[in-house]
Amino acid sequence: MSILPKTIMLVAALGLAACTNPNRFGSGDDGAGVGATAPVPGIVPGSADDPTSVAHFQQRIGDRVLFLVDQSTLSAEGRVTLDRQAEWLISNSDYLAVIEGHADEQGTREYNLALGARRANAVMEYLVSRGVSANRLKFVSYGKERPLEICSAEACYAKNRRAVTILSAGLSS
């Protein structure tokens, strides 16, 4: 159990993963992005220090918000994260995003699919209300199919009840 998070961190540090691998389910281990702008001296393009990179969005902006049990209401903390996401998306207009909604394992499969959709949609509507163009955004629910943490305790459940904004290269890049 204690080995696994370290392994994930190691993978993240090595930057092995490509941009938005749909199999990663917002596990935060994606490395380089599709930084389309000219390199800034001293900053490795695509690294978290590159403010136009996916890595920057994930690590500095924050790519996810968490939810209470059975809830899809955005928390105050979640809204702060989404304000930053909206600002970033507006200034990095080459990117499209899919918001992935997830539930913890305490629930039936169909209900959790619908619940994950509620969460992802709440994020999408908030981003649109902050000025992100709706046609750049989509949402999808994975219900309880792709937990990040695998223990059967609230510490894990809390991290699994999430909506993650996954970036992809837009039409112009």
Add this chain to the structure above:
Amino acid sequence: MQTRLIPMLIAFLMALLPGFVTAQEPLRLTLDQGVVEPMPYAVPNFVPETSAAMTHAENISRVIAEDLTGTGLFREIPRDAHISGISSFGAPVQFADWKAVNSQALITGAVSTDESGRIIVKFRVWDVFAGQELGQGMQFASTADGWRRLAHKVADQVYARLTGETPYFDSRVVFVSETGPKNERQKRLAVMDYDGSNVQYLTGSQSIVLAPRFSPGGDRVLYTSYETGFPRVHVLTVGDVQSRILQANDGVMSFAPRFSPDGRTVVYSLTQGSNTDIWAMDVASGATRRLSVSPAIETAPSYSPDGSQIVFESDRSGTQQLYIMPAAGGEATRISFGQGRYGTPVWSPRGDLIAFTKQNQGRFHIGVMRTDGSEERLLTASFLDEGPTWAPNGRVLMFARETQGAQGASALYSVDISGRNLKRVRTPAGGSDPSWGPLQ
């Protein structure tokens, strides 16, 4: 009072002495009162009538015994306790020898093969204490690879004759085969015999697949796949394993599909924005119709066997509860009122009960209730039991049980509607989302 007393007394006696009835009545195991003491029976090895039938005769007899004993309703008298064997299918049965080992029912049979390699099995069922044959001898034939189905067909006949119920052994179950850890679970659609044998895979594991549902005839399977990146309802033809998307609006999630009893309509959930409602689609024309109009989550719809009503779950009251509405949509009546949350309702093929998943105080249960919500009975309890499906005769439920913790895995289980005979279905890998097909 007096008019009621006699049937109750008889039921009481039959519950005490299952299978024991007067010589004039046929041997009969009544299931209505719940069978506590299984009926003893013997199935000596079927007689091989050709040398090529030797192995099949042994195997077929064993599968018949596994089917019958596996119900929890019958108890096999072990073969090493048998006094007399069956050396020839036509020879007279030595009833005294079978009475001596208290075998109430006896199944005798023979297996032969023909020049084209087909297997022919014939059998008789005997009421040992009455010294009579129960029903008439029958025979079934199949190609060599269908030997298990032959055994199931014989066991189905025995079950029907001894219980008066329609049987379910010669049936298949479509399910999701699962491998890998929780956070990287690989899921494939698979179909198997009801007992976990003959697993065939219908999809690869490239995309997440969920909740397959057999058509009433068992020729098609509805399921949800993430093949497009979004959950969408697909329909697959079992014969040629070809599938197509049933609901194709861009950027929309569709899931939780189920056929109507006539197989012409599919009822399913559609998510638009934050709202999930129930829709129906005419399979031939693709025409869709919205059946529920509520800002809440409506999902897991299931038709009544006559097709006139739909039971589904909704959180319109604040928590997941069960409701029934007309099949054409309209006002819904809540039927679940106990403690906790209720989901995944499935109408019994007999029409009398609704099976469901219940979540209460951190535990999950499979349960049944009458269609008006009365007489709720919980049949199981565990960390996570989910998604019941009915055997074709409405007497057994199969469901998925996921174990707790980081090493948690999902497996298929079955349980009698009496709550007895809980057991794991022997699948080669993990399993979830079973859907029991029709008797073949």
